[in-house]
Amino acid sequence: MVSYRFLNPYTFQSGVTVSNRVVVPPMTESMSFSDGAVTTDELHYFRIHSRGVGMYITPVANVNALGKGFEGELSVADDHCIPDLARVAQQIHANGTKAVLQIFSAGRMTNSAILRGQQPVSASAVAALRPDAETPRALTDAEVRATIADFGAATRRAIKAGFDGVELHGANTYLLQQFFSPHSNRRTDDWGGTLEKRMAFPLAVIAAAQAAIHEDAQNPFLLGYRFSPEEIEKPGIRIEDTLQLLAKLDTLNLDYLHMSMGNAWRTSLNNHNDPEPLLNKVLVVTHQTPLISVGGIETPEQADKVMAAGATFVALGRENLREPNWVQKVSNHTETTIRYKLAVTDLEELGIPESFFRYLANMERHGANIGFEPSLAKASEDEALNVIFN
Template sequence: MTKFDEPLTLKSGVTLKNRLMLSPMTTKQSFFDGTVTQDEIAYYQQRAQGLGAVLTGAANVQPIGQGWPGELGVFSDDFIPRLHELATAIQSQGAKAIVQIVHTGRRADLTTLKGLQPVGPSEIAEPQAGATVPRALSATEIETLIADFGAATRRVIAAGFDGVEIHGGNGILQQFFSPQSNQRTDDWGGSREKRYHFIDEVVKTVFATVKKYAQKPFSVGYRFVPEELWTPGLRLTDTQYLLTQLGKTPLDYVQISEMSYQRVAQAESTDFQDKSILAYLHETLAGELPLVGVGGVRTRADVAAVLENAELVAVGQQLMVDPTWAVKLAQHQDAQMVQTPFKDAIEQVSLSTPLYNYMAKGFYSK
């Protein structure tokens, strides 16, 4: 079985010193325009200790794709100097620095859009109370958006990062792939193959950009949500198709987006019930791509359990409240790991005001 302290050299040539990653999480620590703050730099630098890679929270590739106040921005060259400071801070701890790039589509925050209507594949809102109906992107706008994923990648390269992760979940890429949100009848929608078309073009554009601009090994990963609970919606069979297609690309890894690595499929009536989603999708990949497991990792046992069905482990909230957790893991200081409930743990760690307020609202509402 894979051990967490084993190095891994990816297809791109990027070598991770171990199998531990900081999961890309919303922190709301950027300035209102998407510029990196000192709080953000300090936050990531502290948590980079002992990790193979640090993934930033999602960074939007277009202003109209901004998902929330305080989200990172990579839609302008003006961001490059501060992004470079962030990359350098992470790399100073021996971790690879990776930016997750995103367009949140119909889920964009109305406050940040200043009255503009969010965009999506079709004029279909998310099936939940209060969701905004987006404006459907034109064919020309789709081509521009694909190019902007490439432009964002160029900026990340210029800033000195080691890679990008394409956020294919909870945003525009998932919305194009989902039969609920994409009901187009042109080349960008309809069959599952046509709904994959947008993802395919974004991935190709990112790799073309890497080939043109990267002067050193540069990693490209992809994050995905395995299922949607509404009908119609994505099911694990759709995700198996997605991973099979992505396995034909030069991607370095794929990362599942889940709250628990033990989760069993919930949108299926009879299929995929005998083991975890992670286990089924690891079988689907069959070694074609490294899989990153995530969700509820707090202990050494959790790390070992994830690595039974994945090649890499992403850790989120635990590292938020226990910044040196990876060091403790490596040094067998398990007794010193923070294990109190997260709503109590956030009171015992130094967090910036925006991050504390965001996390407190989430934990205390449960």
Template sequence: MSKLFDTISVGRYTLQNRLAMAPMTRSRAQPDGTPGELTAEYYSQRAGVGLIVTEGTQPSEDGQGYLFTPGIHTDAHVAGWKKVTDAVHAKGARIFFQLMHAGRMSHPDNTPHHRQGVAPSAIAPGAGMFTMTGMQDIPVPRALSTDEVRQTVADFRLAARRAIDAGADGVELHGANAYLIQQFFAPSANTRTDAYGGSIANRARFAIEAVRAVAEEIGADRTAIRLSPGITLWGIDEGTDGPDLYRYLVAELDKLDLAYLHVMHQGDEALLADIRKLWRGTLVLNRPGRSREQVGSDVASGLAEVESYGQMALANPDFVERLKAGAPMNEADRASYFGGGAQGYTDYPALAASVVQAA
């Protein structure tokens, strides 16, 4: 495990260790999408890791899916996030904003403009969405025109620039978990007949164009993407050629010299091995449900350069110190994951100073 605590170069930065905080939606932003008062404290508490990837942050009004999620497309958003980045940098960590366009995983009641969600095709996900009036079925989205797809690429570019203005060290595009970018990958969500649908190359086109636009705007060494090959959330079915789509996509992304590739691993070991071969840069690997005993194994084996953690980083603001000390971990409180205030957000206890010193 000791290799986890070594520094590593990622993009244009040197991380203080090889641990990352995975992106986790917390739904604690103000109604206009500006980070709330506790957000700077929340992230700075967890800045013992080398890299923080923020919760999904919408690049436009159309990109919002859930209640009280943050944005990075207005001046107020930039000002709010600047407090967060300053607090994280004061602790020595790096912070990448995750740019998340929810696509069809949205409800009009949750967005500033109250419009129908947008997606590759007019196909509903067959899922519910929590709104201020309770759970509602997600309605059929509106299919983006070809010009609107290109405008959405431009939205990602502008959001990336605003993230840098807010002090972010870089951005990670959310290409996972059944949101817009992954919706383009899946034939169950994408039945387009233009340049963004049909073949593997066409279904991967939107992701590649969005990543390339962001890299052109802020630098490839400050640009990353997260993928979740094989995930089947909310009506996503990538089809029998899904693994080949990811082989093609990763090979194309590898040409861009990005800061890192963040993979949420779903169990296809052969595909993961192929991704590792195709991706010559930094691989950040997230294995949901990874046990305490498995921490560090992927870095030790050389499969990944960085390991990312969600629940353990959420529930343990001193995650790195606990690992070094061999100390027990707090358990995450699922009831407080989304919405609310300090409970389950900034009130998780840290180790007593005496325990850390004894280690």
């Protein structure tokens, strides 16, 4: 009988203990109200999909009004958000799972329509290399410092709402990454220029979150940091830059680092002559900080392989979407019943409402590989919705 590493409990340096090493990573579902308040559909979804795993990281919540990146996004920008966020934490805790709130500012990865007429902001006035991207305005020094304070205030609200931790979203081209990137950060002040100065903003945000935890948390509270290892922009972040950042983060007593990739074994996007997986390179420089690995992990064997390479945790994103009882089925030795495809007949059971299904269908069309079962993949959105919700 196989004994999987990911079923073992773990205690973080902060003192938080999780029942196993399986994590649900933050996945956008766009179910919140326009003001960032949580919906009943969203709470139902959290309750279903946090079953069995050791830790559930919520979809991202913005720390201030200019940080909103898309419609249907959670918010932690104001004290009025605390009661709703408390309901989120309660749903996750009902399954014996630790609840972590991911927090961010979208920076330039938004638009003036989403910001209700406001111009997006970033490290510098450089538009993202994507269709219809708006040119942001550069944050002033005072605004940079105010944004750092907003991350600290968001951490305090997460504590008050009953979460077990926060994850700082420094990945996927959002504001923390924008300050680290030589593409989006062309500043010449204390917040840009050299590699070390481009690290200054994320390091200051970490310090603000740590100060909030030290001052406000009465119980052990997690602090994690998510990062993307590379960019394809020129100039852009290269793996050598990220390894220097991670070496610094490894000294800061973070509870974990979370590597954001679509394939856990991906090699460099920029150096096609290097066959070494980026995961291996990252593990070399993160000696003290646990690492969460994610990307295309579906089967127990695939999860165990990632842990055997040195990752402390394995994250199931799309697979959790399809099979929220994954851990239970592995634990009960009923692995043959694990679902690896999303079927029309499963959507109601999985707590996937019409709005989220339309979002997933759009993602599938753009190559996200959600894993639709063939009959669902062939049906139009309206045809599928008629079967499910009528």
